[in-house]
Amino acid sequence: MAFSSISSLAVLLALLNLSACDRKAARFEEAHEAVRKHLSDPDSAKFDGDIAGIDEKWVCGFVNSKNRMGGYDGRALYVFERGTGAAILPTLPTDNAVMSLFKLKAKPDAYQDQWKKIDLDCFILNSALENCPTLYPEDSHFRKICAAWKKEGGDPMPTLNAYYDSLLSNSPK
Secondary structure (H helix, E strand, O other), rough: OOOHHHHHHHHHHHHHHHHHHHHHHHHHHHHHHHHOOOOOOOOHHEEEEEEEOOOOOOOEEEOEEEEOOOOOOOOOEEEEEEEOOEEEEOOOOOOHHHHHHHHHOOOOOOOHHHHHHHHHHHHHHHHHHHHHHOOOOOOOOOHHHHHHHHHHHHOOOHHHHHHHHHHHHHOOO
């Protein structure tokens, strides 16, 4: 009798685990369908790095798909919010693009469009990281700048100058 109840418990636990896996897979598929609606060639979408957010409301990951010319665009971040069906596919700048701003030593009023784009990108990335903290590489310059930018309250110049100065002081002489 004891063996029967132990094996019944094992079967029950296996079914519960399978059910949780099925729910997670369904969440990812729901996110993929929402993201595909924003792509030029939805059938070419290749998803990777999918993670479930902190609560069941969020799914984040990366997608690569073909553009109108037939070539793949490269890996792009996506953030999906269940319930609303909202899928955001921001084009986040590469570390090289962010670092090129340092070379400009630009004033925000002279390059208003670039600063607005970075401000929006940082808002999106910070929001995504609140829900999917393992989403973006921790050693990324862009992630570090966005974290500092959020802390400073959005004024780009002190944040960028402080970050640039810290990179210079840590670089090999």
